[in-house]
Amino acid sequence: MTAQTLTPPVSATTQRAAHHRRGGHGIERRPGWFSYTLVVVFFVAGAYPLYWSFVMGSRDNAAMTQTWPPLLPGGQFWKNVAAVFDTIDFWKALGNSIIVAAVITASVILFSTLAGYAFAKLRFRGREGLMVFVIATLAVPTQLGIIPMFMVMKQFGWTGTLGAVIIPTLVTAFGVFFMRQYLVDVIPDELIEAARIDGASMIRTFWHVGVPAARPAMGILGMFTFMTAWTDYLWPMLVVPQNPTLQVALSQLQSAKYVDYSVVLAGAVLATIPLIIVLVVAGKQLVSGIMAGAVKG
């Protein structure tokens, strides 16, 4: 079902051509002030809640009661951060999140690239049928399988371990589909044939032809897998409440007996800072990743 709704892949050359056409001839005028007003409004709407949290997180609870919100940060950010560290084991949770997201990302990239390469470039009996299966499962909300998953984890005594968080998301149908869509255009069949004629085994061909060609898509897939794993809350909350990931620990800030809003907001800001840094450093890649995801899958 989903497959039919996807935009047909546009090759990199076509995109470049379109880009060239638009930039090169200078037919398009610069847009007027109205467009800039819109993007500025949108930017402020996106940024203000974060800025407000920082302002509030750097003051005490009394600031919350002011009718007009203070516009500048106060001097208590580090005091509030210290309170965050007292309430939750922030560094342990951060470490847990990094381990979980990194392992999931590595696994999804590895298995998606392998399977995606096979579906895109190798011929084998049953290929079409299996690919249809992958596409059909794209839209299946596997999250709804949490009940038996939880029972299995409990049975094996894995609850409380990071393995319990990692295992359910080791592979995704989307990853396979995404890699397949990318590789089908990118690797010329002749290249694989040439490697094979030169006597390379199948796995060597994959390693020396498939993987280098797949690298850009692996980067995009990795970025989004990492984000998804990093933001997940429902499943880690179920299986590792005592050994929390960052999201679970953050949520525990709020359910502490005595809720100090400025501490909660300082915690939210603290947990967001690394991601803002990622956005500043790799924002361009993130943007082109989202846009490529739309065209490819």
Place this chain on the structure above:
Amino acid sequence: MTSTLSSPPRRQTRPNAPQPAASNSRLTLRQRLNRWDVRYSPYFYVAPFFILFGLVGLFPLLYTFVVSLNDWNLLTGPGDWVGFHNFAAELTDPLFWNSVFNTFSIFFLSAIPQLIAATVIAAVLDQNLRAKTFWRISVILPYVVTPVAVTLIFSNMFGEKYGLINNLLEAFHLPGVMWKSDTLPAHIAIATMVNWRWTGYNALILLAAMQAVPRDLHESAAIDGAGAVRRFFSITIPSIKPTFIFVIITATIGGLQIFTEPKLFNAASAIPGGAQRQYQTTVLYLWDLAFNRQQFGKAAAVAWILFLIIVIVGLVNFLLTRSISGAETKAISRRKARRLARVRERDAASVASVQAEGSIE
């Protein structure tokens, strides 16, 4: 199918293929290994995915169905086989329907404004703005904030006593809104969190689709006297329809499974989803049923009902979007084709070069 295969190493052994027994003896070990390599490697490459996906994706979903047919308790384990009793019980439970109502209400409050806003932003970003990259990055700023952090922030902004929004309302001498106690305000607050995080992301997806629309179409329409607004509705919107459907369907799958936002919206509430369960979504209801009330069987039934709802809504979405704009699009694409033909005649040389470049796949 196999007869059309033409991987080179195989070609060498090809002539003898029909009599494997006879030919095998004449093959060296190396050739035989090579042949196995070609034949079975693909299966080894796809197998890990299928095995893992079967174990961690499909099996739990199917086993949920088995659990749903039992009177299963979190603590005491499997009880009696009750057939479809759990389904019947849930389908007549007002709390279940309350959660379905809340889910759809929040879904509509988020999906519709979000798509409209995303389309507008995408159209603005599709223009030749200065500092293009900066604006594109800026729209996904909220996307990198995790849902838990988003909820912590917005739950404070929507605080009833000292929240930012009620403070501002008070500053203008307006009555405060009971964002957490009243049903509609709570739904609006939760939808706001979802919209805040996803609008920019969806705008970029739509932007990518808009950029794939041939510029010639816009140019020729402009020459024919169509204004920017007219071009937006007659060219851009119909051209990005497939992406639009894609965005709607992903929004549906995600939107019907909202959990984090209502779960953490009000930490003070003893009942997840509000004192009157006024913003308890279905996944939150499922979680409450399974892990607080220990009714695994019933919760599993809810999971399956929700699964079916998602599939049905996805299909309805798809069919509706297609049939509504189907006839219209056909007319437009005919017009579009004519227009393109005209443009290409007029500007044959340059378009041909671009086409040639573009069609190298």
